Amino acid sequence: MAAPAVAVDNLNPKVLKCEYAVRGEVVMHAQRLQQQLQTQPGSLPFDEILYCNIGNPQSLGQQPITFFREVLALCDHPCLLEREETKSLFSADAISRATNILASIPGRATGAYSHSQGIKGLRDAIAAGITARDGFPANADDIFLTDGASPGVHMMMQLLIRNEKDGIFCPIPQYPLYSASIALHGGALVPYYLDESTGWGLEVSDLKKQLEDARSKGIDVRALVVINPGNPTGQVLAEENQRDIVKFCKNEGLVLLADEVYQENIYVDNKKFNSFKKIARSMGYNEEDLTLVSFQSVSKGYYGECGKRGGYMEITGFSAPVREQIYKVASVNLCSNITGQILASLVMNAPKVGDASYASYKAEKDGILQSLARRAKALEDAFNNLEGITCNKAEGAMYLFPQIRLPRKAIEAAKAAKKAPDAFYALRLLETTGIVVVPGSGFGQVPGTWHIRCTILPQEEKIPAIISHFKAFHESFMAKYRD
C-alpha cells in the first residue's frame, strides 16, 4: 500500500525551476575535487581549490575587523563586563559600545526574540547612520533587520508576486538570488540589459522598450531591481543614471528594489556611492512619490562578515496597510538573529575620530579596501591581456565579469559535452588550475556572448600565481580550440 511519499516529479515545480549558479554545478564539482585532494594528495595538477565563485572574503583569509568582534564577544557574554581583566583584553570603546547596546536591549537579553523588525535601539543607530550617510533623515520604523539581504529580497518577492503574470524587472546580467527568488515565488523575470560596451551602463530608453514589451504580453511589472555597485558587473552607477531610474520608477508606478550591499566597496576615485533614497530626496521626491526598498548586508563592505547573516532593508513610500502586511510576514519568522542585528548597527555606526579604537579600525579598514582595489586592478589587467578576453573596470563590488570570445571549436566541444560554452570553459579551468569561477550563463548575458564571474577576493600574495595559472590555462585552451 505504501506510496512513495515524495519524488522529484511530485515536488513544487517552482522549486525545480529555480537555479542558483553561485553554488551550482561548477562549485559542486570543486567540492568533489577538494575531497579528492584530501584523500589522494598529488592526484590533481594543483594543491588547493581557490574559490573565486562567491563573495565570501573571510573564507579566503580576510580577517574580521577587531572592534566589531570585540563588541560581539562582550554582548554574547555580558558577565565579562563585570570583570577587571576585561579592561586589558578589550578596547575601551568596545566596552562602552557593548554596554550601551546591552542597555538598549530590553532586559539586556541578547538571547531573546526581539521586536519583529529588530531591536529598536539598534534600528535607531542604523537610522542615524543612514542619515549621516545621505544627509536626509531616516526613521527607525522604516528599518527591518534581516538575516542577511536574501530574506529581505524573498519577503519583497513574496509580497509583490501574485502569479506568473506579475513581473519583476531585473538587470541582465543579474545576481541569481533575484532569478531564484522570482522563480520560487512563481513570477516573471522581465530583463533589461546592461550595456557592456559603455561599462555596464543602463539605458532608460531600453527600460521603456522592455516595459512596453512586457505589458503587451499581459505582464504586470511590479518592481525594478537595481544592483549598485553592480553584481556581477562591478560598475558604480553615475548620479544622472540613478536620477533617470528614479524618475522612471515614479512615472511607471514601480517599486524600486535597490540592492546596495556593496555601498562600501568602491575602488575608483571618480565614482562615489549614492543611495537611491538620497538621489530621490535630492530630486524632491518624497514618500508619496516613490516606493523604495534599500537592502544592506554585513556580508559585504570591508567587513565581509558573511557568516553572521546580518542585514536590513529600509522601506519608504509604502502605505500603512501595506506596511502592516510586511510586518506580519516578518513576524511569522519572529526576528533575525541578534548577533547579526548588533553587527548591522556597528557597520552603520563604526568607530569615529577620537574613539580609542579609531586608529586601528581605520588601518584595518583602509588596508582591506586598498588591497581589494589593487587586486581588482591586477586581475582586470591580466584578463585584458589575454587573447579574446575583454574586461570592464571593477569600479566597485567584489567581482570582475570578463567576456570571453570562445572559438567555434570550443563551442562545439561544449555542445558535445552537453554544457553551456561558458560552463565548459569554467569546468576546464577548475580541472586544470583549481580556480573556481561562475559561468556567465548563471547570471544571464546577451545571447551569444560568454562570460565568467571571478571574485577579487583571494589574498593579495596569491594573485600573481592565480594570474599565471589562469594565463597558462587560457593559452592552452585557445591553442587547443582556436579556429
Next chain:
Amino acid sequence: MAAPAVAVDNLNPKVLKCEYAVRGEVVMHAQRLQQQLQTQPGSLPFDEILYCNIGNPQSLGQQPITFFREVLALCDHPCLLEREETKSLFSADAISRATNILASIPGRATGAYSHSQGIKGLRDAIAAGITARDGFPANADDIFLTDGASPGVHMMMQLLIRNEKDGIFCPIPQYPLYSASIALHGGALVPYYLDESTGWGLEVSDLKKQLEDARSKGIDVRALVVINPGNPTGQVLAEENQRDIVKFCKNEGLVLLADEVYQENIYVDNKKFNSFKKIARSMGYNEEDLTLVSFQSVSKGYYGECGKRGGYMEITGFSAPVREQIYKVASVNLCSNITGQILASLVMNAPKVGDASYASYKAEKDGILQSLARRAKALEDAFNNLEGITCNKAEGAMYLFPQIRLPRKAIEAAKAAKKAPDAFYALRLLETTGIVVVPGSGFGQVPGTWHIRCTILPQEEKIPAIISHFKAFHESFMAKYRD
C-alpha cells in the same frame, strides 16, 4: 501618470490570508500599552506588561547557560584564545571546546558563509548527539542547519506544496507557524483534532477519517505535522501513540514532519521524550519505509536562546534527487548564521561528567527545568480553581492551554465588539492586568470552545502575583457577564 505602485488590494493574496496570532492583535495592543506606561506612568491599572504570549524565556529574565555563552564569545573573538587573561575569565572546557570548534571550521573563519547545510564539523557533533539520544545512528549529511526551526518548516512547505489541492495534516490546536506557512505557500491545511478530554491525545481513527474526507474533496495530502511535546497544548505523546502515527504515515505515504523543539522540556516523571526517528527505527522501519523530518531549535529547551536563531532539521527517507532539490533551496540563502550553528552543536553536545563546567552547567540546567515544572504546576492548579476553567496537565513544552467556558452574555458582548470571544477575553485581561496571552482562536480549537494559551515563563517570584491578578480579573469578568 504615476500609478500607486503597491496597495493592499494588489498584494499577493496568500500574504493577506496568512495570520500569526502569537504576534497578533493582542500583542500589538500590549505594545501600545507598554509605550503608554512609559510616557504616562500610573495611567493604567498595572505597572508592567507581562508577556505570556510567546515562548521567549530570556525576555522574562531567564539567564543564558554560562558555558554556551563562553564558547560563543571565544568563537566570536578568537584572539582571546591567545591571551593569558582568558584562562582566568573562561572555564577550561569552554576554551578547549572553542578551540576544537574553530579547528573544525575551514580557515577558523566564523565570519565566512559555510557549506549550505552548515559547517561539517558541527553537523558531525549534532549527529553524534542524536545518536547518543536515540541509540540509532544519525548522519551529518542528513542535517541541515537553519536560523531556528521556522526556516526549515518553510523550506519543507515550499518543497511539498504545488497548489491549493496539496494538503498538510496539522493538529488542531496547532502552532500558527504551520497555518501561516501553509497559507503563504498556497496549500490546504487539513485538520486533525487533539482530544482535550484525554489530555490532548491523538486518535489514529480520526486521522483516517480526516484523510478520507480530504481525499474525497480532491486534496492530495502530502505530509503530517506532529508537535511533540505539544504546542500550545503541552502534552507528551505516549510511545504507543507515536508508533501508530509512524505506521499511519508509512501506510499512507505521508511525509512525517516532527516538530521536536521541546524535546528537553518534560515536567512529569511518567513521560519521556522519544524522537519519531527512534520510534520508527525501533519498529524496524528504515529510510525506505518512512520519509521523516525532525525539527530542533536552540530557542527552546532549558537554554531558551531564541535570539540566536539556531536550529536544524534532520531529513531521512528522501531520495537523492529530492535531497538535491532541498540542498538547492538551502543554497539560495547561502547558509544559516554561524553563531546559531555553533550553539546548535553545543545544545546537542553539552558538558559531560568530568568536564570542568559540568557541575555549574548541571546546576543551571536543573534549576531552570525544575523551576519551570513548579511554575507549570502552580499555574495549572490556579486555572483549575477558577469558575468555568479547566486545564490539562502541562507535561512538557512551555504552555498551558486552559479551556474557558464563557457565559452567553460575554459571547454577545464580544460579538458586539466584533471580536472572537476568546480574543475579547484576552483583551480585557490585558487591559485589566497587563498580562498578555494568545486567544485560542489563533491556534484553532473545536468550534464553540474557547481557550487561551499562556506560557509558564514569567520568573518564579512573579507567579503568585500573576495568579492573584488573573483570579481577580476572572472573577470580576464572570461577575459582569455571568448568565
